Amino acid sequence: MSDPTYEHHEYDVLIIGAGGAGLRAAIEAKQRGLSVGIITKSLLGKAHTVMAEGGMAAAMGNVYPEDNWMVHFRDTMRGGKYLNNYRMAELHAKESPQRVWELEQWGALFDRTKDGKILQRDFGGHRFARLAHVGDRTGLELIRTLQQKVVSMGTDVFMECKVLQLVHDAEGRIAGCVGYWRATGEFVTFQAKTVILATGGVGKSWKFTSNSWEGTGDGHAMALWAGAKLIDMECIQFHPTGMVWPLSVRGLLVTESVRGDGGVLRNSLGERFMFNYVPDMFRAETADSEEEGDKWYDDHSAGRRPPELLPRDEVARAINSEVKAGRGSPHGGVFLDIASRRTPEFIRRRLPSMYHQFMELAGVDITREAMEIGPTCHYIMGGVQVDADTEETVVPGLFAAGEVAGGMHGANRLGGNSLSDLVVFGRRAGLGAADYIAAGNAATSFNQDEVDAAIKEALAPLERTEGENPYTVHHELQEMMQADVGIIRNAVELEEASNKLDEFTERIKHVAVKGGRAYNPGWNLATDLPAMMTVCRATTIGATLRKESRGGHTREDFPNPDPELGKINFAQSSDGGHWDSPITVEESPILILPPELKALLEEAH
Amino acid sequence: MADVTMRVWRGDASGGVFEDFVLEQNDGEVVLDVIHRIQATDAPDLACRWNCKAGKCGSCSAEVNGKPRLMCMTRMDTLPSGPVTVAPMKTFPIIRDLVTDVSFNFVQAAKVPALMPPPMPEGGYRMFQEDVERGQEFRKCIECFMCQDVCHVIRDHEDNKQHYAGPRFFIRYAELEMHPLDQNDRRDFIREEAGLGYCNITKCCTEVCPEHIKITDNAIIPLKERIVDAHYDPVAWLGRKIRRKPKTSAEAADVQPAP
Numbered sequence: 089m090s091d092p093t094y095e096h097h098e099y100d101v102l103i104i105g106a107g108g109a110g111l112r113a114a115i116e117a118k119q120r121g122l123s124v125g126i127i128t129k130s131l132l133g134k135a136h137t138v139m140a141e142g143g144m145a146a147a148m149g150n151v152y153p154e155d156n157w158m159v160h161f162r163d164t165m166r167g168g169k170y171l172n173n174y175r176m177a178e179l180h181a182k183e184s185p186q187r188v189w190e191l192e193q194w195g196a197l198f199d200r201t202k203d204g205k206i207l208q209r210d211f212g213g214h215r216f217a218r219l220a221h222v223g224d225r226t227g228l229e230l231i232r233t234l235q236q237k238v239v240s241m242g243t244d245v246f247m248e249c250k251v252l253q254l255v256h257d258a259e260g261r262i263a264g265c266v267g268y269w270r271a272t273g274e275f276v277t278f279q280a281k282t283v284i285l286a287t288g289g290v291g292k293s294w295k296f297t298s299n300s301w302e303g304t305g306d307g308h309a310m311a312l313w314a315g316a317k318l319i320d321m322e323c324i325q326f327h328p329t330g331m332v333w334p335l336s337v338r339g340l341l342v343t344e345s346v347r348g349d350g351g352v353l354r355n356s357l358g359e360r361f362m363f364n365y366v367p368d369m370f371r372a373e374t375a376d377s378e379e380e381g382d383k384w385y386d387d388h389s390a391g392r393r394p395p396e397l398l399p400r401d402e403v404a405r406a407i408n409s410e411v412k413a414g415r416g417s418p419h420g421g422v423f424l425d426i427a428s429r430r431t432p433e434f435i436r437r438r439l440p441s442m443y444h445q446f447m448e449l450a451g452v453d454i455t456r457e458a459m460e461i462g463p464t465c466h467y468i469m470g471g472v473q474v475d476a477d478t479e480e481t482v483v484p485g486l487f488a489a490g491e492v493a494g495g496m497h498g499a500n501r502l503g504g505n506s507l508s509d510l511v512v513f514g515r516r517a518g519l520g521a522a523d524y525i526a527a528g529n530a531a532t533s534f535n536q537d538e539v540d541a542a543i544k545e546a547l548a549p550l551e552r553t554e555g556e557n558p559y560t561v562h563h564e565l566q567e568m569m570q571a572d573v574g575i576i577r578n579a580v581e582l583e584e585a586s587n588k589l590d591e592f593t594e595r596i597k598h599v600a601v602k603g604g605r606a607y608n609p610g611w612n613l614a615t616d617l618p619a620m621m622t623v624c625r626a627t628t629i630g631a632t633l634r635k636e637s638r639g640g641h642t643r644e645d646f647p648n649p650d651p652e653l654g655k656i657n658f659a660q661s662s663d664g665g666h667w668d669s670p671i672t673v674e675e676s677p678i679l680i681l682p683p684e685l686k687a688l689l690e691e692a693h
Numbered sequence: 694m695a696d697v698t699m700r701v702w703r704g705d706a707s708g709g710v711f712e713d714f715v716l717e718q719n720d721g722e723v724v725l726d727v728i729h730r731i732q733a734t735d736a737p738d739l740a741c742r743w744n745c746k747a748g749k750c751g752s753c754s755a756e757v758n759g760k761p762r763l764m765c766m767t768r769m770d771t772l773p774s775g776p777v778t779v780a781p782m783k784t785f786p787i788i789r790d791l792v793t794d795v796s797f798n799f800v801q802a803a804k805v806p807a808l809m810p811p812p813m814p815e816g817g818y819r820m821f822q823e824d825v826e827r828g829q830e831f832r833k834c835i836e837c838f839m840c841q842d843v844c845h846v847i848r849d850h851e852d853n854k855q856h857y858a859g860p861r862f863f864i865r866y867a868e869l870e871m872h873p874l875d876q877n878d879r880r881d882f883i884r885e886e887a888g889l890g891y892c893n894i895t896k897c898c899t900e901v902c903p904e905h906i907k908i909t910d911n912a913i914i915p916l917k918e919r920i921v922d923a924h925y926d927p928v929a930w931l932g933r934k935i936r937r938k939p940k941t942s943a944e945a946a947d948v949q950p951a952p
Contacts, residue, residue, distance in 0.1 A: 130742075130744055130752065131742070131752065131795070132799065133750075133836055134744045134745075134750045134751070134752050134836075135744075136744070136745070138744075138745060138749050138750045138835070139745050139747065139749055139750070148817070188817075189813060189817045189818075190813075192810075192813070192817060192818050192874075193808075193810055193813055194808065195807075195808040195869075195872065197820075197825040197828050197829050197832060197872075198825075199822065199825070200820055200821055200822040200825060203819070204819035204820055204821050205816075205817060205819065206817060222829060222832070223829075225749070225833065227749075228749065228832075228833075228835065229832060232832060232834075236802070236805070236807070237807075239799075239802050239803055239805075240805070240807040242803075245799075247799075271788050271789075271792075271794075300743075300744040300745050300746065300750070301743065301744065302744065333721065334720055334721020334722070335719070335720070335721065336719065336721055336722045336723065336726040337721070337723075337746070337747075340746065340747050341747070441748075441749065444748065445747060445748065448748070448766050448768070449721075449723070449747075449766070449768070450721070557733070557734075557737060558737070559732065559733035559734075559737060560733075563733070601737065601738075602737055602738055603737070603738030604738070606705070606788075606789055607740040607788055607789040607790070607792050608737075608738040608740065609732055609737065609738065609739065609740060609741070610732070610737030610738050611738070613737075
């Protein structure tokens with residue numbers, strides 16, 4: 089079966105990625121009595137989930153009893169500009185309260201209401217205060233709780249292991265993967281009945297991003313190479329509030345909770361400019377004066393929500409326009425002001441890590457001064473196309489959950505819907521994998537040729553004596569994607585991007601790496617570049633084809649949504665399965681809502 | 694701005710040396726930015742860990758000018774002029790350059806007897822803010838392991854790692870012991886297996902904590918008091934002998950069915 093040259097492991101369920109989705113999937117599969125292995129590129133507990141700040145959305149109704157899953161479903165679909173897989177949005181809205189409560193059984197300590205329930209906070213696009221949270225470090229609470237649960241169950245976790253490629257059996261079913269240990273550079277194979285991808289996002293292909301080095305789209309790319317389909321790859325969320333100064337921290341996230349807790353956006357003239365950018369779709373539910381908006385914070389029935397709390401795509405575009413019109417801040421952003429609106433005590437209690445982050449990195453005291461912020465590449469709505477109920481892809485035995493999966497968030501994700509997405513669909517992927525195994529469909533062989541090819545390719549940069557530094561190629565790729573496939577796109581730049589991607593493909597084939605295989609970041613980056621290239625290609629193709637503006641995809645040459653394009657996802661497949669293979673695209677019709685759910689969308693706000 | 698000399702430890706388990714890199718300084722940079730620039734130019738194989746670059750994940754711990762710091766939160770302009778030395782954490786075995794083998798901490802994590810809550814009532818548990826706040830302080834921990842690095846019980850005595858959990862896990866035990874829902878009892882375990890008695894409260898851990906958790910005052914001292922009460926009070930000792938069986942293993946504590 090396996091080549092004895094490499095270390096080899098076997099599991100029922102192999103999970104790639106140890107963020108919220110991967111850990112939650114592991115708990116479920118383990119509870120079903122299966123053997124589970126988790127692989128992570130970093131140490132356990134460091135995944136990008138820790139960066140989530142504001143909270144996890146769940147219609148528990150603890151603060152506003154009138155909240156329920158139907159309102160949450162509606163908000164999610166409207167936020168996603170109806171491009172969502174409605175079934176995922178429905179399951180997410182229905183199941184997230186249970187997923188939050190179960191975290192408390194495993195040790196999570198959320199902030200409380202006066203009567204001892206889980207406190208919920210306001211966020212953009214959510215009609216009611218809905219985000220369970222712990223100050224502004226909710227992601228840390230989520231990952232630590234799941235990590236501690238996984239460890240207490242005795243699950244095998246393989247840390248600092250980079251997966252290069254998925255491996256099939258002779259019938260084309262998923263049979264495992266091949267990777268290497270970062271500490272030693274030695275290769276390792278994992279054979280499994282099912283593989284769950286939970287690899288997170290892709291932001292590291294853009295220059296200004298809130299994502300860590302891990303966000304290289306490994307799961308997106310490996311799924312595509314293995315025969316799965318990617319949808320909505322053009323839909324990328326630029327979070328409206330990233331730090332803009334100092335330059336070295338540009339892109340670092342500033343939580344939406346600042347706005348949820350009363351912070352407002354101002355331009356260089358001191359104007360709350362968001363009032364000028366309320367789209368028709370949200371006009372009826374948005375305040376039209378500062379006075380009305382301010383009343384809303386204390387009592388949602390006293391006024392409509394302020395426009396600073398529109399969905400993220402709207403706010404990011406507005407900031408972009410203000411800066412372009414010459415009304416930006418000194419370092420090319422706008423001002424986010426909570427200092428003039430809340431007491432220092434309130435700010436330090438509600439936003440401790442933001443206080444800390446600005447004080448230490450920018451020398452700015454946010455209880456006294458406004459922050460300078462601007463859009464930053466944050467999240468990809470697009471991803472691997474899955475069955476909503478089981479998270480299975482079209483490749484037998486391959487599942488995907490969390491940011492790597494597409495469909496749930498449509499064209500734009502609401503803040504707070506990501507942490508709940510992780511646990512709702514992480515759990516479902518664990519169940520889906522268990523059911524797949526129970527049905528007796530699992531792989532029966534392990535394609536050693538795929539392993540050999542992946543290893544040969546991974547070693548090539550070390551064997552070249554001459555060639556480009558992978559860091560140079562990466563930096564230039566980021567610059568290009570930021571400039572040509574950034575927050576605002578057009579046909580000319582997209583075509584330019586497409587041509588440049590051909591050049592980058594050639595350059596990646598000729599990178600050379602100094603040093604050995606043991607903990608060599610240069611080599612690690614060289615092995616991340618093929619996945620990044622695939623993601624950049626897929627995003628550029630999707631952005632070129634979607635000749636409209638919708639959610640996280642904005643075309644200045646097609647500024648409005650096109651109702652016909654709103655009925656399809658662009659589904660991309662690899663024609664060849666290699667990172668430089670051509671990508672083919674088909675129009676995949678979005679699921680038609682049943683009448684009872686459609687009626688929810690049409691209800692008055 | 695003036696150039697800066699970065700004196701970075703390079704090597705592996707077999708030994709190493711400090712290597713100098715002279716770079717231009719940019720406005721507002723942190724130590725990790727400069728390390729990244731060295732990687733991108735002179736030394737692409739310079740090993741260091743990092744993830745979030747925002748002080749939230751605790752990956753980039755190193756000893757900067759001899760003191761444990763998060764490289765991502767240490768502004769270059771706060772350091773004294775002259776060469777900046779960057780070395781790996783001393784308490785853990787070297788893998789390469791600035792990367793150490795921190796698996797000691799994951800071994801300790803696996804020993805922790807889990808939370809044991811009562812069954813969850815419909816609509817979730819009720820807990821009050823003032824009761825969860827004590828545990829929340831300890832749950833701010835980002836597992837940078839700098840408290841473990843400076844703790845002289847293990848920094849200077851490798852043998853003690855066999856029977857000493859260290860400050861990171863003392864706050865974990867304190868959190869569980871103070872958890873409003875917990876019904877487990879770890880007092881014997883903390884004394885016998887986690888080696889709380891080895892700590893002689895020099896507060897080195899508290900001083901380096903980037904989250905400003907009051908490790909010594911709010912976790913270690915209350916834990917010590919709790920254990921002393923349980924262990925050395927003759928009435929409590931007798932009661933314990935008569936009444937209960939200690940539940941100390943993770944498996945024994947893991948009794949909650951999936952909801």
